[in-house]
Amino acid sequence: MTPHTNDTRNPTQVHAILQGPASSVHATESVEDYLERIHELIESKGYARPIEIAAALNIKQSSVTKMMQRLHDRGYANYEKHRGLTLTAAGVKVALSIRKRHQYVSEFLRMLGIDEKCLQLDTEGIEHHLSPPTMKRLAAFVDYLREHPEVMEDFRNQP
Numbered sequence: 083m084t085p086h087t088n089d090t091r092n093p094t095q096v097h098a099i100l101q102g103p104a105s106s107v108h109a110t111e112s113v114e115d116y117l118e119r120i121h122e123l124i125e126s127k128g129y130a131r132p133i134e135i136a137a138a139l140n141i142k143q144s145s146v147t148k149m150m151q152r153l154h155d156r157g158y159a160n161y162e163k164h165r166g167l168t169l170t171a172a173g174v175k176v177a178l179s180i181r182k183r184h185q186y187v188s189e190f191l192r193m194l195g196i197d198e199k200c201l202q203l204d205t206e207g208i209e210h211h212l213s214p215p216t217m218k219r220l221a222a223f224v225d226y227l228r229e230h231p232e233v234m235e236d237f238r239n240q241p
Contacts, residue, residue, distance in 0.1 A: 111210040114180045115139065116149050117158060121169060121177030131166045183209045186221045193227055193234060 119138045123130040132150065136143040150167050153159035158173035169177065188205040196204065212220065227234055 112149070113153065113156070113158070114176060114210055116146075116153065117169065117173055117177040118180045118184070120153075120159070120167070121174060121181070124169065129166055180209060182221075183212065183217055186217070186224050187212070190220060190224050193224070195238070 116135070116139070120130045120135060123134050123138060127134070132143050132146040135146045135150075139146070150159065150161045153167070153173065154161035157170055158176060159167045159169050161167040184205060187209045188201055191201045191204055
């Protein structure tokens with residue numbers, strides 16, 4: 083399997099990411115959503131405060147504060163009250179895993195010709211529920227379709 087062209091990881095690293103969280107405490111869908119958004123905020127702004135996390139997830143700030151403590155307790159984040167948070171190595175690993183799964187699922191749905199609004203909703207629903215073996219095969223299939231555009235062209239010409 084080949085990673086996205088702008089991805090500097092080798093196939094072994096991508097395989098490990100697609101396997102999901104390495105922590106012994108499996109991340110729930112909610113935890114994954116938080117970690118994904120927090121990581122995006124830290125990458126774009128350099129920090130993630132509860133108010134920005136709440137806005138990104140369209141939820142109340144009090145819910146974010148509770149989750150920040152939960153992420154800290156599970157070893158995914160370093161959190162100090164009234165200071166914000168940073169992700170631990172385990173938190174970053176989960177965030178990168180869900181991002182990669184998100185990219186592959188959305189690319190697959192895009193290849194199928196699903197409209198963007200539906201694609202986003204479906205991706206959010208699907209990305210958390212695929213087993214590691216299924217995700218690995220989906221990623222390999224998407225990579226195959228990228229490398230063989232004639233297959234996609236033939237598919238698009240179907241009635």
